[in-house]
Amino acid sequence: MKPYVYAFILVLIIPFQSTLLNPLSIFGIKPDLSLAVLFIIGLLTGPIEAALAGISIGLMQDIGSASLLGFSGLTRGLVGLGAGLLGSRVLDISNPVIVLFLTVFSLVEGILISLFLQATSGEVPFFTMIAGRLVPQAIYTSVLCFILLRFANRRDILHLLKRRDIQKEL
Amino acid sequence: MNGFIVKNKKSITLLLLFTTLFWLVTVQVKKGRFTILERPVLAVSGILERIIIWPFNTVVSIGRGYIFLVNTEQENRKLKEEIGRLRIETGVTSELLLENDRLREMLNFRKLQPLSTIAVQIIGKELSPASSTITINKGSNDQIQKDMAVITADGVVGRVQTVLPGTSKVFLLTDPGSTVAVMVQRNREEGLLEGKLVNCALKYVSYYADIQEGDLVVTSGLDDIYPKGLAVGTVTKVVKQEAVAFQTVLVEPAVRFSRLEEALVLTK
Numbered sequence: 001m002k003p004y005v006y007a008f009i010l011v012l013i014i015p016f017q018s019t020l021l022n023p024l025s026i027f028g029i030k031p032d033l034s035l036a037v038l039f040i041i042g043l044l045t046g047p048i049e050a051a052l053a054g055i056s057i058g059l060m061q062d063i064g065s066a067s068l069l070g071f072s073g074l075t076r077g078l079v080g081l082g083a084g085l086l087g088s089r090v091l092d093i094s095n096p097v098i099v100l101f102l103t104v105f106s107l108v109e110g111i112l113i114s115l116f117l118q119a120t121s122g123e124v125p126f127f128t129m130i131a132g133r134l135v136p137q138a139i140y141t142s143v144l145c146f147i148l149l150r151f152a153n154r155r156d157i158l159h160l161l162k163r164r165d166i167q168k169e170l
Numbered sequence: 171m172n173g174f175i176v177k178n179k180k181s182i183t184l185l186l187l188f189t190t191l192f193w194l195v196t197v198q199v200k201k202g203r204f205t206i207l208e209r210p211v212l213a214v215s216g217i218l219e220r221i222i223i224w225p226f227n228t229v230v231s232i233g234r235g236y237i238f239l240v241n242t243e244q245e246n247r248k249l250k251e252e253i254g255r256l257r258i259e260t261g262v263t264s265e266l267l268l269e270n271d272r273l274r275e276m277l278n279f280r281k282l283q284p285l286s287t288i289a290v291q292i293i294g295k296e297l298s299p300a301s302s303t304i305t306i307n308k309g310s311n312d313q314i315q316k317d318m319a320v321i322t323a324d325g326v327v328g329r330v331q332t333v334l335p336g337t338s339k340v341f342l343l344t345d346p347g348s349t350v351a352v353m354v355q356r357n358r359e360e361g362l363l364e365g366k367l368v369n370c371a372l373k374y375v376s377y378y379a380d381i382q383e384g385d386l387v388v389t390s391g392l393d394d395i396y397p398k399g400l401a402v403g404t405v406t407k408v409v410k411q412e413a414v415a416f417q418t419v420l421v422e423p424a425v426r427f428s429r430l431e432e433a434l435v436l437t438k
Binding site for chain 1: 180181184187188194195199203204206207208211212214215218219223226293294295296300301303305331332346347364366367368369371420426427428
């Protein structure tokens, strides 16, 4: 993907996430736009580029939310890597079934974070967290990603964001 | 060897990046959060948030101003009734405050200071997987300072974490970095409330303390951030384990953060 597209995403993703998605909040749960965008980047590019994009987005998120610097960078980097590996093995990225993988990635990331918080500060209500936040958010994010993919596909945006030679990266 | 490195240059770089990030996180767990780059990034995102939220807020205010005008008369009547009731209550409260002041004076206690507040609007709610923060539309230009308490009529929202000229970042009660000195209103048992993302946990409460589900938790004022007596939340779960000195107490915040639109920053 072109550098200016990444710059655009990096600068706008956090303000967009924290403002425009608030009206979409249902019982305090709102979709994770940055995760959905990262998943699409992974599908379009490849594991290395998507991992780097994940690290960058995660770092911006860490700074923007005043949390441990590098924590989201690490988890988002891993999600990008996973999405990139998935994208390099899937031919039809407009297939709606593919968003189910995002549900899994989102859940795994959430569980990793919960385990980390449990280890560092203790007493994280693990099951409340999974049932009350992680699962609904993962599903909601996947729905958003599905809508974004459908929209991008209809407008031929996916073709515009030129796909790199993934085999080289692998 | 060189050939291997050249061939796998990108993968090795990525591995090094992941290792560095992991090291960075472990260092911060031990020594505290790094705040490098925080101010410039928050300044830019704060400006962008204000720009993005402006047309949205304008549309919403037009909607509220005209579309919901239908129920205004009914609402007006209800509000007038409410004002009447509150006037009576205020009269009684003023009497009690005066009596309290006289008694404090007699006992040589420190006089209670009235709260001074600044009204703020929430322009951003951050959904980082590991934190809960909001952005408010006022900063150092409006005399907002770090560690000032943010409240609503329902109770405590959190405290100001980073202050910029036009905006500020606020740690919500549920953020893992948030701690509040609190006590149980019913029996004055004290503890420290920590954020656990979905709710909060009351720490350092003795095994023998009488805490029950439904108990109201209020600020104790011992942290010098929140004044004493502000509602914080309600106890939802109490777990006592044999051979553990402290009990686990989970607290549901009094404020519904998902519906938060305005708040007050306590300046004194």
